[in-house]
Amino acid sequence: MNFAAQISPEALDHLYRQWRSAPESLPADWRAWFAGFELGQETAAPDTGEHDLKQSAVQSLIYRYRDIGHLLAHTDPLSPPPSGHPQLEPAAFGLDDTDLDHPFAPRNFIRPGATLREILAILRKTYCGSIGVEFMHIQNPDERQWLKERMESTGNRATFSLAEKTRILWKLSAAALFEAYLHRRFVGQKRFSLEGGEILLPVLDHLLNRAAATGVTDLILGMPHRGRLNVLANLFGKPFATIFAEFEDNLEYAFVGEGDVKYHKGYSCERETDGGGTIRLTLAANPSHLEAVNPVVEGKCRARQDRYGAAGETRVLPVLLHGDAAFAGQGLVAETLNLSQLEGYRTGGTVHIVVNNQIGFTTGPADARSTRYATDVAKMLAVPIFHVHGEDPEAALHVAELALAYRQEFGRDVIIELIGYRRHGHNEGDEPFFTQPLMYAAIRERQPVHELYADRLAEEGLPAGEFDRMRTAINACLELAASGDEAAVDQGFLDQWQSIARDYTDAPVATALPRETLIELGKIACAIPEGFTPHAKIAKLMEARRAALVEDSGIDWGGGEALAYAGLLHEGTSVRLSGQDCRRGTFNHRHAALVDAASGTTVFPLAGAARDGARFQVYNSLLSEAAVLGFEYGYSLESPFGLTLWEAQFGDFANGAQVIIDQFIASGAAKWDRASGLVLLLPHGFEGQGPEHSSARIERYLQLCARHNLLLANPTTPAQFFHLLRRQVRQSFRRPLVVFTPKGLLRHPRCRSRLADFAEGGFAELFVDGAPPESCRALLLCSGRIYYELLEEMEKGERRELTLVRFEQLYPLNGERLATALRPYADAERIAWVQEEPRNNGAWPHLRPLLTELFGREIDYIGRDEAASPAVGSHKAHQQEQREILEQALRP
Template sequence: MIRINQKNILHFTRYYHSITGIYGNFRLKTLDQQHQQQQQTVKSDQNKLSFADQLIRQAFQRRGHELARLNPLARDDPSSSVEMSEIGSILGVDLNRYLNSVNESEETSVKSRQQFVGQLFAQYCGNGLSYEFSHLESMEEIEWFEQTIESINNKNNNNNQQQIDNDRIRIATSLLQAEAFDHYLAKKFQSIKRYGGEGAETMITFVEELIRCSQNGSTIKELVIGMPHRGRLNLLVNTLNVRPEIIFRKMTGKAEFNINDRSFIGDVLSHIYTSTEFGKTDEKQPLTVTLLPNPSHLEVAGTMASGFVRGRMMENTEGPYDHERNSRMERIPIQIHGDASFTGQGIVAETLTFSNVDHWTTGGSIHLIVNNQIGYTMPGRSGQARSTRYASDPMKSISAPIIHVAGDRPESVTKAAQIAFDYRNRFGKDVAIDLVCFRRWGHNELDDATFTNPVQVKSILKRNETIPREYARSIGMSDQDVQSVLNEYNERLNRALANSEQYEPPRSSDLYDRSKSWNGIEWPSLDMITKWKTTVDVERLKMIGSMAVNVPNNFNLHQTVKRVFNDRARKIQQNDGMDWATVESLAFGSLLADGFNVRLAGQDIGRGTFSQRHAMIVDQTSEDIFVPLNSLRDQPNYGQAGSIELGNSILSEEAVLAYEYGLSIANGKCLPIWEAQFGDFFNCAQSIVDTLISSGDAKWRLQSALTLLLPHGYDGAGPEHTSARLERFLQNSDSYQTKIDSDCVNWSVSYPTTPAQYFHLLRRQMIRPYRRPLIVMAPKMLLRHPKAVSRLSDLSDQSDCPKHFQPVLDDPIHIGGGKLDSIRSVIFCSGKHYYTLEQERERRSLNQSIALIRLEQLVPFPVEDIVRVLKRYHSNSERSLRWSQEEHRNMGAWNFVDERFRSIIGRQLSYCGREELSAPAVGIGQRHQAEIVQLLNDTFKTNN
């Protein structure tokens, strides 16, 4: 639609939405009413000011932050003070003219104007606070900020003096304990890297103020924190009530969980996590605060926190998942960043980009940038650690406000937290706090910062007092008062240290204690590979099939999609050969019918990269969208059915995959699927695969059902868009090389060749009583291959077909007990390469002498199934065993399979395939075709 506004500026609006809302994007019924109310209640006092006063006020609002002196290390520098003559120059206004151009007829005076300027200075760049909000696109938000900033002191002055004094003592005590904890660890564990928070202790003040705000009259139910290493131990013990014994045990080399089996490896000290309940009292409402685990790759945890919150909202049918459209987004992601990593790590920009995107928003994150003015050893200033003025400048890309605050002003930090909390809850958007502080020691306590930052270190050492002691003195605490706090706290730590040897840590994560969706979830068997019944009643499948192609009346469906839907309906009803996408819709629908939710995320996944899925349809006139499978819950006897969410993502892989992992560990009743546009797109998210998906369970004892669909196959597309790098996922598995696997592997890796196998794989993810990631080498060519089809009988329990996923598929032309004496070669393969071999075998008239065996699952490695098949072909001692693959020799499954055949099965395979290559595939069409000829000749040659 094209419309012209009052300024004759063209705006192109694509109405790509559902009028009534769809699952994962339901709009609040009261949204318009709230919007109108905000417009009525948020009014500026601007009209009461003269035109000249308004200009000065706006100048402070736009550029007052440039006048603020927030750096604790430069507070005593004479050059840091600002004279009145300089203010106008920085603000870009003629301040002298403003002060001296008072007419006699005006009621104002030079003195009153000076007072007005002083008042604006105090409000917008004094008292350890400054703001950036004039860039916001909404006048509502700008006016709200004006009113909030100019009334924040009045708000706090409304408290009685006793309450103010109590709050100050509480803040001082918390800061003193934070400092004491770091000092205690430094004394008792001198050689341990603890990444202390000294110099940035008020980050604890900030988080504790958010907790206080959440419990005092708000609707917030949960805060989910994603943060890196700096100050983490302090937050765990002093704010989130983690037993100090756990920290002390970990520092002496012991495990954080009481688990002795091979599957648990633990993680480093600075990655410990927890979930804490702050109980209901007469004055406070209950609140859950969850600190998620983090990898050492910076900024990943914040994105995980957003996904975790989304998963918790889905689990509790809140916000965009509320069919009744009544509930709000009552869980807040708290993303804590370092200044250098916030501007340096690309995942930050990706996460900000989808913060306001349908199916990805969480109603706003609160970002705390712990700006210690250094990135590892790089000075954290513009021109060195970044190209922007402030570390917080990336927030402007999403029209988010920024609050700058001095890290040595605890009460200013609490005000910043209050403003951020109120803004997020009112407008449902991200907001950032730039906490200007410093780092007392090097990158860690064993690091010497003077090598690269001698001047900064000298500035730190020149400080007469630490931030906690300075604040305690400023509020009137005596040395005796301070020492009393420290003595009591240190005695508590001493008791914990003495008890740490006898203390038994928990057996599992307390995250599961806060989530109903993990009830009944078990741990996988250490002894065997279990087969789970995944078939579905045929009548239920037909019903699901009809819903999958259900189109509302008067919906203008694309003609091609209409033909596809008609074809699907016919094949389901006639039990004809169904293609990949049709069977996928049955798998999704059957999981919904069982009460599970499904979330499919990725780039244009509603349609599908290859125009195969069409799980979401778009009205060709209105662009209204409809998800047919979600009409299942409206049918009789399906009222408890789950829903499918189709989260078309931004063009991102790293942040999207980290987000989906966070969602997966939050919600055990949802099947989260990420589909890459092409298999190698996961390359951009390699750190997420390595540090979260493949190892999260082993490190953190957190299960995940996250499923990756990676389109894979050699079809002449060139070095990229060909390979999903199967070999990397095999290398990242903890499958045994010399003994038989069990269910207890870090993930499953499969390369299914039929829609039915894919159906059983997806259902197995949720039917079995534990959760494991699944890596699927997904099809491209097989999506429409005439032989890659399945019937309802392959999916249902009303036939003699297997009732579960089959890790190994025997050759269909040699099943049935016929004579096998004529077979001279058994060729093992995996994936769509089977169909190439099958066609070539028939062309060469070798059906009776060659058996083709498919390994549909590579992890866990199906030794028993392979041995069972091999026994059928054992009578001919001259029979050769071959492995054929389309990938190059240094890629694919060859090295993985060869080692296990030799070490476990005791048989030698010969390799048939392409030779080694530096890239996944060649980019010359003629060479690609020549490789195919060579590969097939090698596979079917007489002597091998």
């Protein structure tokens, strides 16, 4: 056969990879041929002449450079260039010096008829210079070809005018001199300097200008603390005076809530671009949990994209900055990457920039990762990864532009690794020589990158004295800002948040709907489209829900929830719900999406209730809590007038998202003045399902509560749940709502609500049932599902002297209302709090002091003993414990 004529490059690529991964799958002669090339032997291809053998060898050489040429790239400013690699030598393919000036015609190569010498020059310039690129793992041939053409046609370099190069120098100098000024003026204060990674500033500047030119109107950035002050000052234009005031801790520049350290804060602005337009920049606030902001940024972007409509993905660009140690070490990175192409979470591709300091706090790469590159985890997405020398700004800007073009073309993520160093320790008071003496001896000798680039431009025509004038102007600007008497402070709810109140109020909120509207909406929620083939049990369920509405025979939990969503959609309010298996519901109660049993088609009956542009979105999520909850929190930050919900498969599973809960949801308003109306649905209840399927950890959320930062509810009827969800978007303010939703009550025969319960009143924070104060001998206080068990036992024993009080809202509690409702019972012979949770869990530890003060005496506790595990693993043991609780509560 004629190898060169009949085997395409793609086929050759495939055969070679097949030989590398599963050689036994190839015929013996081809195995021998590939083995010969690997060993650099003059092995003839099967049935192939010498000319075709050489042609094929050149094709394989080209493939190898595209595949592993990055191993010869010079990307580390602290190390000399690699000297060579045996698998990239021509001899490894049976080629020698006699072939260098021989012309070849490789397929899919930029220079047809080029000599081997020319081919090698192009390959080495493209793949072995200041840019190392990994892209041959990309499975889509169109993407690979797109990258090949753009890189090999330019040698992976861009051509910049002197004016453009001068702008690069200005940005590098601004970054470096800003850090130097802070170092002099605020001695010993933490700033998490960008020094050693100043190249980031011109990269971001170039990226936003090119993004605006492609139609991007919004760029949302997430980043850790290193370099944040520099980005705020020199990219976002946050006034220097404000930053200096934060260093001086000037309390006269008031802030809302507790505030946060200066290198965690976010910022928003309108930035003018080179093209004369503007782009809206947003930097998301981020705690010290480095990568925790990643899904938050993605959620914010998705919300804006949804608001913009069909062009949203091209208009809103997410950019995430990472440190090398965190990108390799934090599991949330992989979880967020996994959101990339999922229907409910995709954002049209994210530009990731890893600022590689070549060290963590004091930990080097050998102790921080098991991979060659810090970015290797990103290969899971089969997207391009660029490794760039941190002192070659022109190469970095070229890669930024190429990455943006790839993202806009294919709607996929792209990774840029800027390899530099950290000039100081982890913070400016840390001594890096203790643990990395050799590295920091080398760093001490490194000339700053802005000076290196100035020297280079001086040889290329930069006017004499221009660099000095530049430095003088930047320093003068910094000094002027420091001498000012006023500092601007970013305060207030802006844009779509302007009509949202900051302050909490417990004023009643109108949430009821007319009876006729409820029936109409209920029919829509239960409708099965004509020609649709439902599962028999689903058809029966939907018919039962419809009948319960029409006949007013008692609406169950799933029906009440559906009415809440339908009512909001009918009023023009969008609803977004996501979580593991939330379309059906973990406990088979929701069925917000119906799947045709014959065709597999999915329909969403509730979408039929939407009016005025409202959208109903319900997505089964990936098996992640942290990434998905972070995403939905970010979505809620951009959706003050929509209802955004996240449901845990079991309430216990929210443990996997504790960083998001603690650092964003519970404290985001106090630290950063950012409100959220996110709803957490956490199934809770002790039904003998073991330690990880019982407790949503009520005690943890109560511990997080202060100054009306959260709303915590444990509703016990479908109507209560209905009013609670509607209240969340009808109240004047926004606070995250944590709902301890039931499991055992979803089908409980007594957990039903009549139409009147939905058509009248609103959410009740407290219910009092049973004997009035004058005849009450025992007052039993509780919350949640155990109320029904107490009620049944009370009715069974005809205990008319008992009064049951159930707390439907656990936080905030209105002290005056509690006193009005409960103090008349203060003289009861017995007052006790009853709960299913262990004594050190649940609401008891939080409510005990409040109830003691309210009644003026210690009250009894009835429940499980203190425990390290929230529930027993034995169903029989659980039943025994439950019987003992009820017996103790109902004893005469």
